[in-house]
Amino acid sequence: xxxxxxxxxxxxxxxxxxxxxxxxxxxxxxxxxxxxxxxxxxxxxxxxxxxxxxxxxxxxxxxxxxxxxxxxxxxxxxxxxxxxxxxxxxxxxxxxxxxxxxxxxxxxxxxxxxxxxxxxxxxxxxxxxxxxxxxxxxxxxxxxxxxxxxxxxxxxxxxxxxxxxxxxxxxxxxxxxxxxxxxxxxxxxxxxxxxxxxxxxxxxxxxxxxxxxxxxxxxxxxxxxxxxxxxxxxxxxxxxxxxxxxxxxxxxxxxxxxxxxxxxxxxxxxxxxxxxxxxxxxxxxxxxxxxxxxxxxxxxxxxxxxxxxxxxxxxxxxxxxxxxxxxxxxxxxxxxxxxxxxxxxxxxxxxxxxxxxxxxxxxxxxxxxxxxxxxxxxxxxxxxxxxxxxxxxxxxxxxxxxxxxxxxxxxxxxxxxxxxxxxxxxxxxxxxxxxxxxx
Numbered sequence: 001x002x003x004x005x006x007x008x009x010x011x012x013x014x015x016x017x018x019x020x021x022x023x024x025x026x027x028x029x030x031x032x033x034x035x036x037x038x039x040x041x042x043x044x045x046x047x048x049x050x051x052x053x054x055x056x057x058x059x060x061x062x063x064x065x066x067x068x069x070x071x072x073x074x075x076x077x078x079x080x081x082x083x084x085x086x087x088x089x090x091x092x093x094x095x096x097x098x099x100x101x102x103x104x105x106x107x108x109x110x111x112x113x114x115x116x117x118x119x120x121x122x123x124x125x126x127x128x129x130x131x132x133x134x135x136x137x138x139x140x141x142x143x144x145x146x147x148x149x150x151x152x153x154x155x156x157x158x159x160x161x162x163x164x165x166x167x168x169x170x171x172x173x174x175x176x177x178x179x180x181x182x183x184x185x186x187x188x189x190x191x192x193x194x195x196x197x198x199x200x201x202x203x204x205x206x207x208x209x210x211x212x213x214x215x216x217x218x219x220x221x222x223x224x225x226x227x228x229x230x231x232x233x234x235x236x237x238x239x240x241x242x243x244x245x246x247x248x249x250x251x252x253x254x255x256x257x258x259x260x261x262x263x264x265x266x267x268x269x270x271x272x273x274x275x276x277x278x279x280x281x282x283x284x285x286x287x288x289x290x291x292x293x294x295x296x297x298x299x300x301x302x303x304x305x306x307x308x309x310x311x312x313x314x315x316x317x318x319x320x321x322x323x324x325x326x327x328x329x330x331x332x333x334x335x336x337x338x339x340x341x342x343x344x345x346x347x348x349x350x351x352x353x354x355x356x357x358x359x360x361x362x363x364x365x366x367x368x369x370x371x372x373x374x375x376x377x378x379x380x381x382x383x384x385x386x387x388x389x390x391x392x393x394x395x396x397x398x399x400x401x402x403x404x405x406x407x408x409x410x411x412x413x414x415x416x417x418x419x420x421x422x423x424x425x426x427x428x429x430x431x432x433x434x435x436x437x438x439x
Contacts, residue, residue: 063097129158144403
């Protein structure tokens with residue numbers, strides 16, 4: 001069991017907290033590029049407990065600055081977008097994309113007070129449909145060459161969804177390989193040919209067996225966890241009755257992302273980003289190794305389950321997540337529909353806004369969760385001691401830039417040779433990729 005002090009250390013993310021200081025050392029997804037596609041590309045952002053405004057200036061450059069005007073706190077989300085910045089409608093104070101005040105038109109002629117006024121601002125970078133922000137001290141770290149960043153824009157689809165819980169419990173459902181056999185159990189199998197854009201609906205490892213059937217029939221995976229340069233590699237083995245094994249390789253990318261197989265063609269890289277202590281967004285990049293992603297279809301599928309502008313799920317605790325006891329008897333394990341995001345959402349939100357880990361009882365299938373928590377606690381300690389080089393994914397810039405992949409794949413083959421099975425399957429997929437996907 002975890003102590004209350006440890007739980008607070010890992011879950012509190014505001015300014016001045018040790019957990020928040022750690023997360024601020026890494027690039028954080030702040031918004032989807034789609035949110036800025038309008039005649040007035042200005043959107044509110046709440047990230048790590050801070051209220052900000054993201055905008056694209058008249059030259060097309062991005063700025064992320066404090067949401068409240070340094071004058072008297074008016075909301076800059078309603079600012080006038082002009083002269084490559086935002087002008088507060090209250091008194092006309094004008095700020096550029098670095099947060100610097102460049103004009104105070106109501107002050108006396110010749111006043112240079114504006115030179116000493118600066119809003120909070122953070123560097124931002126756009127990557128394949130997601131705007132990332134760096135909110136920490138010093139120079140931001142480089143981006144690793146993950147598949148979701150290395151692939152061309154045509155092969156990546158980005159989306160997000162709001163969950164009403166702390167970021168850590170949202171992440172931990174993604175490094176729990178055993179839950180898929182229960183939480184995402186389908187009592188009837190759909191045609192895998194109709195699976196595009198849906199998780200766990202493809203055929204398992206290139207066989208004719210639907211993934212839903214394999215998860216249902218083999219619910220006790222053997223789970224192995226390996227330390228890597230990016231975080232953790234999870235290998236889940238489901239030993240089948242015919243002498244073969246299903247090997248599923250997933251990953252935890254430190255500190256708050258996962259990379260998992262979606263289908264034989266796609267992977268999902270997903271960040272779990274704190275809005276504040278009690279709310280988070282998941283940001284996903286769906287990366288195709290084959291054909292370009294059908295972004296219109298994937299967006300249409302997901303917009304049936306979410307609302308704008310906040311990307312909140314239509315099924316939630318206020319309508320019991322669409323729970324139907326009749327469906328639970330005959331179709332799904334949860335009775336909450338066919339979208340597995342809703343299943344995960346219910347699981348993590350039902351724990352409470354911040355899970356009380358002082359009362360949990362972890363089992364052997366929770367090995368990745370335990371290892372990741374230890375990595376977080378060790379990183380927080382290193383950061384407090386000033387040892388930034390000891391932080392995973394933050395050491396030497398050249399080391400971070402050299403990180404590739406990670407490998408995320410399903411494969412089925414003879415149990416005796418499973419160790420070579422998944423690297424071979426990954427090499428074959430990359431060799432046939434329509435872009436330079438070599439690791």
